[in-house]
Amino acid sequence: MNITVTLIGQMAAFVLLIWFVNKVLWGPLNNLLAERQKRIADGLAAAEKGKHELELSEKNAKEALRKAKQQAAEIIAQSEKRASEIVEEAKNNARAEGERLITAAKAEIEQEVNRAKEQLRAQVASIAASGAEKILKREIDRKAHDDLLKDLASQI
Amino acid sequence: MSTSENSSGGGTVEYIQHHLTNLCVGDCDPVTHKATGFWAWHLDTLFFSIVLGALIVAVSWRLGKNLSAEAPGGFQNFVESIIEFVSSQVKDTFPGHNPLIAPLALTIFLWVWLMNFMDLIPVDLLPVIAGLFGINYLKVVPTTDLSTTFAMSLTVFILIVYYNIKIKGVGGYLKMFLFHPFGKFLVPVNIVMTLIEELAKPLSLGLRLFGNLFAGELVFLLIALIGGTLATGLAALFWLPLQVVLDLGWLIFHLLIITLQAFIFMVLTIVYLGMAHVEDH
Numbered sequence: 001m002n003i004t005v006t007l008i009g010q011m012a013a014f015v016l017l018i019w020f021v022n023k024v025l026w027g028p029l030n031n032l033l034a035e036r037q038k039r040i041a042d043g044l045a046a047a048e049k050g051k052h053e054l055e056l057s058e059k060n061a062k063e064a065l066r067k068a069k070q071q072a073a074e075i076i077a078q079s080e081k082r083a084s085e086i087v088e089e090a091k092n093n094a095r096a097e098g099e100r101l102i103t104a105a106k107a108e109i110e111q112e113v114n115r116a117k118e119q120l121r122a123q124v125a126s127i128a129a130s131g132a133e134k135i136l137k138r139e140i141d142r143k144a145h146d147d148l149l150k151d152l153a154s155q156i
Numbered sequence: 157m158s159t160s161e162n163s164s165g166g167g168t169v170e171y172i173q174h175h176l177t178n179l180c181v182g183d184c185d186p187v188t189h190k191a192t193g194f195w196a197w198h199l200d201t202l203f204f205s206i207v208l209g210a211l212i213v214a215v216s217w218r219l220g221k222n223l224s225a226e227a228p229g230g231f232q233n234f235v236e237s238i239i240e241f242v243s244s245q246v247k248d249t250f251p252g253h254n255p256l257i258a259p260l261a262l263t264i265f266l267w268v269w270l271m272n273f274m275d276l277i278p279v280d281l282l283p284v285i286a287g288l289f290g291i292n293y294l295k296v297v298p299t300t301d302l303s304t305t306f307a308m309s310l311t312v313f314i315l316i317v318y319y320n321i322k323i324k325g326v327g328g329y330l331k332m333f334l335f336h337p338f339g340k341f342l343v344p345v346n347i348v349m350t351l352i353e354e355l356a357k358p359l360s361l362g363l364r365l366f367g368n369l370f371a372g373e374l375v376f377l378l379i380a381l382i383g384g385t386l387a388t389g390l391a392a393l394f395w396l397p398l399q400v401v402l403d404l405g406w407l408i409f410h411l412l413i414i415t416l417q418a419f420i421f422m423v424l425t426i427v428y429l430g431m432a433h434v435e436d437h
Contacts, residue, residue: 004191005182006198010205010298010307017209017267022259025216028223029239030258036225 125153172377175279176370178301179293189293198301205298208270212263238265245423250430257429260315264308265422271298272369272414276407279376299369299417302362309362312425316357319432328435357428361421368417372410379403 129149179200183193191198219235228236242262250257274297286294298304320329333350334343383392383399 004194004196004198004303006191006196006201006301006303007307007310009197009202010304011311013202013206013209014263014267014308014311017212018256018260018263020209020213021216021263021266022256024213024220025235026239026259026262028220029236030243032223032225033236033239033243039225 121153125149128152168381171381172374174293175283175377176295176300176373177293178295179291198295198303200294200296201298201301201304204274204296205267205271205304208274208298209267211270212266238262242422246426249423249426250433252433254319254429254433256315257426260429261422261426264425265418268299268308268365268421269414269418271304272418274298275300275369275372275376275410275414279373279380297369297373299365300373302366305362305366306358308365308421309358312361312428313358316354316428316432319429323433324435357424361424361428365417365421368413372406372413375406376403376410379406 129145177189178198180189180191181197181199182195183191184196185192216235219232223232239262242265243258246258246261277296282296283294286292295301317329320332324332333347334340336346336350338346338349379399379402382402383396
């Protein structure tokens with residue numbers, strides 16, 4: 001095998017081809033692959049982060065729900081208590097009012113009775129006086145016997 | 157296929173010899189067409205290897221213009237798979253990082269594979285076409301020319317020596333010859349052994365590829381002869397189908413061989429250069 005210009009030519013072609021392949025094929029495609037690899041890695045990391053965040057927010061939501069339920073229960077209990085208090089208060093008020101009304105009515109009745117008694121007394125006195133007049137068949141000095149008649153009427 | 161069509165004298169030996177002769181211009185023997193001096197241009201070897209190299213560049217160029225990271229097309233996927241294959245080979249076998257190694261390996265794989273692929277084109281097709289234009293000798297497979305295989309292996313060898321000296325320093329490189337593999341008590345043996353080891357690298361690289369492809373081409377020629385010389389008249393009815401079957405079989409098998417040889421050349425290049433990068437060899 002001789003060292004010929006063909007050998008040198010092929011070596012030159014080989015070196016040039018390496019340079020070209022590096023420039024037009026390996027370089028661009030390798031960059032592309034590296035870039036894609038990075039993007040995929042980034043995407044996976046983002047997905048992982050999203051998953052983590054989802055977990056976190058789910059936990060938060062659960063916590064918030066639990067708190068809200070607890071608060072609602074508290075509010076319901078409070079309002080129930082308040083309602084029973086209001087009912088109790090209303091009952092007491094009603095009872096007091098009723099009692100007051102009864103007392104007032106009783107007082108009025110008493111008053112009425114007294115007034116009726118007074119009227120009756122006066123009427124009885126006048127009836128008694130007129131009766132006595134008729135019985136005695138003569139004029140009696142009304143003024144002289146007024147005290148007596150009043151006394152009589154008060155005894156009725 | 158007949159022998160008289162292509163060879164000057166006729167007969168199987170001339171047919172084969174004719175097919176294995178380069179189109180030599182310059183310092184060439186006028187009878188045997190072998191190179192006799194430095195200025196011997198094997199025009200067919202140079203032409204086909206450069207055309208195939210240009211094909212790689214042109215296709216890469218076109219591909220590079222519409223690269224898409226999001227939606228790679230079919231061809232881009234195919235090329236990406238080749239690149240990832242070469243890339244993983246380099247990562248697996250090459251220690252450290254050198255931006256030259258991967259493009260070098262990729263170039264070797266693609267170029268050698270394409271040049272080997274010329275072997276699968278019917279042996280008489282291109283020489284006959286060339287004959288129509290008055291070119292009487294044409295060897296279409298550049299890797300069946302020692303100039304091509306040694307051009308690559310010598311380039312690799314130069315790189316091996318360069319990186320050995322760059323990584324280990326001149327002293328370190330010479331020390332390797334003195335004290336490897338048997339230590340400091342057998343220095344003369346070491347020199348011979350290491351010298352042989354180092355020289356065997358480019359030699360085996362170049363000869364392995366050349367031998368495989370040359371033999372493959374030879375088998376193709378022999379298969380082509382079955383229908384060509386043995387078949388006359390009615391006998392052709394028997395010999396031609398045999399030729400077709402054998403040719404198909406060898407084509408399929410050779411497809412494996414050309415890929416394997418391209419792969420071996422690439423991997424050994426990576427390994428040799430990897431050895432040159434390792435301090436403690």
